[in-house]
Amino acid sequence: MYDYVKTVIPEERILFRRQMKDYTTFRVGGEADCIILVQREEELAKLVSYLNQIEEAYFILGNGSNLLVGDKGYRGVILKFDGPMEQITVDGTQITAKAGALLAQVAVAAREHSLTGLEFAAGIPGSIGGGVVMNAGAYEGEMKQVVEAVRVMDREGQITTLDNDTMEFGYRTSIIKNRAFIVLEVTLRLKEGDRGQIGAKMEELAALRRSRQPLEYPSAGSTFKRPDGYYAGKLIMDAGMRGYRIGGAQVADKHCGFIINTGKATAADIREVIEEVQERVKERFHVSLEPEVVFLGDF
Numbered sequence: 001m002y003d004y005v006k007t008v009i010p011e012e013r014i015l016f017r018r019q020m021k022d023y024t025t026f027r028v029g030g031e032a033d034c035i036i037l038v039q040r041e042e043e044l045a046k047l048v049s050y051l052n053q054i055e056e057a058y059f060i061l062g063n064g065s066n067l068l069v070g071d072k073g074y075r076g077v078i079l080k081f082d083g084p085m086e087q088i089t090v091d092g093t094q095i096t097a098k099a100g101a102l103l104a105q106v107a108v109a110a111r112e113h114s115l116t117g118l119e120f121a122a123g124i125p126g127s128i129g130g131g132v133v134m135n136a137g138a139y140e141g142e143m144k145q146v147v148e149a150v151r152v153m154d155r156e157g158q159i160t161t162l163d164n165d166t167m168e169f170g171y172r173t174s175i176i177k178n179r180a181f182i183v184l185e186v187t188l189r190l191k192e193g194d195r196g197q198i199g200a201k202m203e204e205l206a207a208l209r210r211s212r213q214p215l216e217y218p219s220a221g222s223t224f225k226r227p228d229g230y231y232a233g234k235l236i237m238d239a240g241m242r243g244y245r246i247g248g249a250q251v252a253d254k255h256c257g258f259i260i261n262t263g264k265a266t267a268a269d270i271r272e273v274i275e276e277v278q279e280r281v282k283e284r285f286h287v288s289l290e291p292e293v294v295f296l297g298d299f
């Protein structure tokens with residue numbers, strides 16, 4: 001297989017046997033067979049059609065900030081965007097970002113061009129590709145409000161552009177989740193604003209995050225989706241699970257919606273805490289907590 005891959009990707013961008021803990025914000029996860037750094041759409045088209053044809057498993061990695069990779073790692077190919085696939089271009093009130101660009105960097109570009117609307121995303125540690133997949137949101141904002149169009153590739157390597165209406169954005173979901181598209185590029189439509197006010201809003205939200213979230217520990221942010229009519233963190237706290245711990249994984253004291261890696265957690269520890277929390281909340285309040293975090297690989 002790699003004989004073909006090497007005809008598409010230069011060897012220095014094919015990384016064998018990498019520890020996924022170095023690529024996820026939870027800082028856990030075993031070895032992936034191979035990580036390929038993709039810099040061009042044409043490379044991606046060739047890779048995905050080939051990998052599909054030979055039925056080799058592959059996974060699109062954003063910034064690994066919503067991902068729990070098992071301790072035994074991932075048998076397959078991880079595709080990660082790199083270099084030119086992280087570019088950001090601003091044209092009037094429109095920002096076009098390649099899928100690998102970090103949301104935080106896109107938010108800074110917006111501020112630098114006095115464009116308002118993306119302040120909510122400045123503290124979300126994902127890529128814009130991952131942000132669109134999850135319809136990432138915070139503090140009354142979500143990607144749905146600012147996305148104009150999304151350029152996607154299907155698993156045969158065909159490219160299409162979807163507009164906001166066809167994206168089927170919902171709470172932490174979009175068409176990308178259901179149809180297994182790969183996000184290549186995102187076009188945002190923002191509004192002209194005041195640079196000082198935009199910067200102040202971003203700082204205010206960053207301060208709120210620091211005061212409410214256990215940012216000093218590795219995590220994947222909120223572990224669970226918000227169940228209809230409830231807050232996951234409050235249910236977990238009311239179930240008496242604040243500080244609940246297995247191995248190095250813990251329900252954060254500061255925010256029970258976060259499960260943190262206190263230093264030496266394994267992916268299995270984190271998964272067990274997730275399952276225990278689900279069980280106790282279900283038992284106590286008859287509410288099912290659905291993980292927001294994506295699970296990958298062998299545990």
Ligand SMILES: Cc1cc2nc3c(=O)[nH]c(=O)nc-3n(C[C@H](O)[C@H](O)[C@H](O)COP(=O)(O)OP(=O)(O)OC[C@H]3O[C@@H](n4cnc5c(N)ncnc54)[C@H](O)[C@@H]3O)c2cc1C
Pocket residue numbers: 025059060061062063064065066067099100123124125126127128129130131132133134135136137138176181182183184215219220221222294
């Ligand atoms: C401290 C902290 C705070 C957080 N706060 C928030 C918050 O306020 N709001 C919020 O919504 N989230 C939050 N998150 C979660 C996370 O940052 C977001 O869900 C983010 O959008 C995930 O993006 P990512 O690039 O890291 O995706 P990853 O974790 O790498 O991937 C997540 C999923 O998206 C898929 N994916 C990624 N890129 C692509 C692509 N280009 N094409 C197709 N599929 C792709 C992956 O295959 C995977 O299924 C937080 C996380 C942390 C650690």
